[in-house]
Amino acid sequence: MSHDVLNPTPEYLAFWRERHVCTLTTPRPDGTPHVVPVGVTYDPEAGLARVISNKHSKKVRNVLAAQAAQAAQDGGARVAVCQMEGRRWATLEGRAVIRTDEASVADAVARYAERYGRTPSPNPDRVVVEITLDRAMGRA
Numbered sequence: 001m002s003h004d005v006l007n008p009t010p011e012y013l014a015f016w017r018e019r020h021v022c023t024l025t026t027p028r029p030d031g032t033p034h035v036v037p038v039g040v041t042y043d044p045e046a047g048l049a050r051v052i053s054n055k056h057s058k059k060v061r062n063v064l065a066a067q068a069a070q071a072a073q074d075g076g077a078r079v080a081v082c083q084m085e086g087r088r089w090a091t092l093e094g095r096a097v098i099r100t101d102e103a104s105v106a107d108a109v110a111r112y113a114e115r116y117g118r119t120p121s122p123n124p125d126r127v128v129v130e131i132t133l134d135r136a137m138g139r140a
Contacts (some may be wrong), residue, residue, distance in 0.1 A: 003138065051131075067097055067098070092133050099128040099130045
C-alpha cells in the first residue's frame, strides 16, 4: 500500500514513532544491496528520514561512494529503510547524503533519543545518513 511521504496516515506515522529496530539498505559499489539493522527517525514535515552512524561504517562508505557516482545525475545514493512487527510493516525510500555538521548531528541524536528512549553515548565520529524521501509504502 502506497503512502504520501509528506502526509502519512495517522496509523502509519504512529508506527514510525513506536520503538522498532529498522533496516537500512544501501548499494554496495558492485550494485548489490547491503542491509543492516539501525535506528531510524521519520520527519514527514521535512520529508526526511535520519539514521545516526559512525563515519567509518560500511553503510556510510556505501552512501558516500554512491553519492559521488551519482552526483552529476541526482545528488544522492538510492536507499531504503524498513521496519516490521507481525503483519505491520513500513518502508521509506529516497536519496541519501551524509551530514557531518554539528547541528545536523545534534538534531538527529535528539530525534533518535525521543524515538528510542535513550541518548546515544557521545561519539566524535558520528554522522547522519539523511534521506530525502520520495516513496512510502506499508501496512501499519
